[in-house]
Amino acid sequence: xxxxxxxxxxxxxALTLFACVGxxxxxxxxxxxxxxxxxxxxxxxxxxVRAALGEADEYAEAISxxxxxxxxxxxxxxxxxxxxxxxxxxxxxxxxxxxxxVATAKGVTFGATVAQIEAAYGTGYTRSGxxxxxxxxxxxxxxxxxxxxxxxxxxxxxxxxxxxxxRAE
Amino acid sequence: xxxxxxxxxxxxxxxxxxxxSKPDYLGGELTGDAALDESVKALLTEVCDGSSDPLAAxxxxxxxxxKYRANPGxxxxxxxxxxxxxLAQETLDKRRCDCDGEAALTAVLLRRMGYDAEIVQGxxxxxxxxxxxxxxxxxxxxxxVFYHFDPLYDAHFGSxxxxxxxxxxxxxxxxTHSWE
Numbered sequence: 001x002x003x004x005x006x007x008x009x010x011x012x013x014a015l016t017l018f019a020c021v022g023x024x025x026x027x028x029x030x031x032x033x034x035x036x037x038x039x040x041x042x043x044x045x046x047x048x049v050r051a052a053l054g055e056a057d058e059y060a061e062a063i064s065x066x067x068x069x070x071x072x073x074x075x076x077x078x079x080x081x082x083x084x085x086x087x088x089x090x091x092x093x094x095x096x097x098x099x100x101x102v103a104t105a106k107g108v109t110f111g112a113t114v115a116q117i118e119a120a121y122g123t124g125y126t127r128s129g130x131x132x133x134x135x136x137x138x139x140x141x142x143x144x145x146x147x148x149x150x151x152x153x154x155x156x157x158x159x160x161x162x163x164x165x166x167r168a169e
Numbered sequence: 170x171x172x173x174x175x176x177x178x179x180x181x182x183x184x185x186x187x188x189x190s191k192p193d194y195l196g197g198e199l200t201g202d203a204a205l206d207e208s209v210k211a212l213l214t215e216v217c218d219g220s221s222d223p224l225a226a227x228x229x230x231x232x233x234x235x236k237y238r239a240n241p242g243x244x245x246x247x248x249x250x251x252x253x254x255x256l257a258q259e260t261l262d263k264r265r266c267d268c269d270g271e272a273a274l275t276a277v278l279l280r281r282m283g284y285d286a287e288i289v290q291g292x293x294x295x296x297x298x299x300x301x302x303x304x305x306x307x308x309x310x311x312x313x314v315f316y317h318f319d320p321l322y323d324a325h326f327g328s329x330x331x332x333x334x335x336x337x338x339x340x341x342x343x344x345t346h347s348w349e
Contacts, residue, residue: 066295082240
């Protein structure tokens with residue numbers, strides 16, 4: 001009887017621990033991406049980006065299909081910042097990295113496996129296409145949530161991207 | 170007895186044939202790009218299998234799964250078979266696109282389903298009282314009538330039930346879209 005009780009206690013503890021690892025609540029800081037010595041979080045503004053990285057190597061803009069104003073991209077080497085217009089301000093929508101000295105807040109880099117991602121961020125992700133995405137809850141129905149996502153090639157990380165919470169329109 | 174065996178064999182043969190044959194929604198045109206064709210087959214099977222209305226199921230998937238992210242540095246200009254294939258593949262992989270990527274993937278999916286789909290490049294009215302902006306979407310001919318499909322419009326500016334630009338006729342589209 002005692003053995004059974006101990007076994008059940010251990011089982012309960014193990015299941016609880018497993019559940020915590022699988023659904024650990026992430027914070028905005030967990031979604032951050034370090035690019036060299038500059039860290040991008042969902043709260044980063046394009047002014048922060050310019051102050052840290054200077055003028056972009058490439059710049060492009062076009063009238064937005066969805067927002068009122070211009071969608072823009074600012075490219076620094078293999079890192080691209082996507083913005084959307086919000087009045088006079090270009091708000092960060094996404095940063096997308098394919099090569100270079102890039103790591104997430106929890107140390108995931110290019111070439112990491114799904115198992116390594118899970119060890120860092122847990123199993124509370126969604127998979128669609130080649131994407132593995134960890135998203136925070138959106139602050140309202142009108143917003144697309146902040147997220148960290150990995151583009152996988154042969155189940156290894158080929159690109160790392162972070163989406164800032166932004167208007168869904 | 171012989172008749173019964175023959176009947177059983179015939180039934181088994183029919184069942185085998187039914188299992189082997191392609192579902193209706195995979196009976197259309199391939200792109201010629203093996204990787205894309207395989208991805209499209211997997212997606213259509215996932216989305217359409219068991220659905221009583223595969224076309225509506227695919228349209229709902231496009232509206233809900235694809236996130237808008239413009240890529241102004243890589244505007245397609247004129248659609249060709251080549252850039253349609255590469256855009257459709259990229260959209261399928263990354264689930265992020267602007268109207269060009271969405272139109273390319275919509276066209277590829279509908280063609281694979283057997284529809285005569287073409288990409289329309291025109292303009293649309295962005296939001297009520299908004300401005301006319303360059304846009305791309307898809308049109309099919311079904312029984313001699315043009316039907317339009319614009320999942321990006323439905324996802325962002327539609328009535329909410331994802332039917333504003335699902336099989337919309339020319340007359341229904343003209344309030345919000347213009348094309349040559």
